Amino acid sequence: MKQGQKVLLGVSGGIAAYKACALTSKLVQRGYDVKVIMTEGATQFVNPLTFQALSRNPVYTDAFDEKNPEKIAHIDLADWADTIILAPATAHLLGRVASGLADDMLTTTLLATTAKVYVAPAMNVHMYDHPSVKTNLKTLEGYGYHFIEPGDGYLACGYVGKGRLEEPERIIEVIEQHQSKEQPLAGKKVLVTAGPTIEVVDAVRYFTNHSSGKMGFAIAEVARQLGAEVTLVTGPVQLDEPVGVEVINVTSAKDMYDAVTKQFNEQHIVIKAAAVADYRPKKQHSRKMKKQDDDLMIEMERTDDILKTLGKLKTDQYLVGFAAETDKLLEYGQGKLERKNLDAIVINDISEEQNGFKSDTNAVHVLTNKGFNKAIPLKSKHEIASQLFSIFIGEMSGDGS
Structure with a gap:
């Protein structure tokens, strides 16, 4: 976090809410602009006026209390925040957020935000x-939330063990x-x-491939986590759309060509993990072709080569291609790297079952x-994506990987 960054603090109803007061104070002292949302339960432990003063x-407590008639409060807060901290995050709050509920000001705002979320x-x-609770934490991790583990110590219930809200100084330190x-x-x-393309034959038939999109989606998720x-x-x-990512849905190879070339000039890194059709039917029928007694011949034509086009267009973009191969992996990969003017190529052997399109x-x-x-x-494809970015970033900076 940088000085002046906008931090939204979500406080839920546990005895540890008193520590959220200290967290608010320390965030303000470090130069952050802080706004607080409290659940109804949190107001039973700390008066909202305390957070307002700090x-x-x-302070926001009611989703129906619109302080400014020109704005929808939960949308405005969701867009305003650079970082969201949930501290303390009770078991009840975790369950509601993991289930996608929007039944109060805090959960409604969380569904509407694309900011990075940290959970304490x-x-x-x-x-x-x-x-x-473990299941809910895993679900939230899948949403891209980050966690600040509770500490070990004396709890308000009398037990000694893991579950105590981490100290405010440590929460800030971990996030920074x-x-x-x-x-x-x-x-x-x-x-x-990411994903396959669909090339229409007639009103009911089309050509496609086995790509699930999982690798491309993992790459997009990791890129977002790295700040892009x-x-x-x-x-x-x-697949579910990655949180905080602009998604453009396309169908055919031409659709993808048009979308990518339109966006290309303003990009710093382009990673083409989609399995795009190399050929499409030369003629598409608007109505269903009826079955004939004889064999059917469908004339195919080449689609535009997106990666080759980008290789010709690129100025200072870092351009990455993917190659799904069944044999001569390095030979074919090296050829594609040179032929299409790429900065890097990622080759995978799809003949191996665990490397296939639909695997995780x-x-x-x-x-x-x-x-x-x-x-x-x-x-896992997510781990592969992380390692790929380590390599690409190292290459771009000249530091190796």
Whole structure:
């Protein structure tokens, strides 16, 4: 976090709410602009006037209390915040947020924001260890939320163990360290393509491929976590849209070509992970073709080569291609790297079951035009994406990887 950054503090109803007062004060002292949302339960522990005095801003407690008739308060706050901190985050709040509920000012704002969210849980040690709480934490992690682990110590319930809200100084320290180390792409624009394309034959038939979009979506999610402004151009997939990412949905190879070339000039990094059709039917029928007794011949024509076009258009963009191969991986990958004027190419052997389009794991080989050559063994696609960005960022900075 940088001085002057806008911090929205969400306080829920636990005894640890008193620590949120100290957290508010310390954030203000460090130069942050702080606004506070309190749940109804939180107001039973701390008076809203306390947070108003400490933050020097209005405190929000009621989703129906519109202080400015020209603005919708929860939307305005959601857009205003650079960073959101939930402290303390009770088991009840975690459950509501993980379920996507919007039944008060805090949960409604959380659904509407694209800001980075940090969660500092606080609850009884057995509650924190309950399977439902663990499930909710895992769900929120999947949404891109970050967690500040509760400390060990004496709890208000009399137990001694894990569940105590981390100290305010430590909460700020963890967030500042995370944002300073984990956002090397802050201020950068990243374009990612993902998924298959669909090429229409007639009113009911089309050609496509097995791409699930999982690798491209993982790359977009990691780019956003690293601080980039991310645009994801995706063909038809069955995946949830990444939080905080601009998504452009396309269908055909031509749709993707048009969307990508339109966005290309303003990007810093372009990663083309989509499996785009190389051919499409030369003629598309608006009505269903009826079955004939004889064999059917469909004449195909080449689609525009998106990656080759970008290689010709690029100025200072870092351009990455993907190659799904079944044999001669390095030979074909190196050829594509040179032929299409890429900065890097990521090659994966789709003949291996765990590396296939629809799997959650992948194993890849990375080649760059600077001679970098590295195999990344089988990992989750999210982990692969993180390692790829380590390589790309190192290459762009000239520091290696």
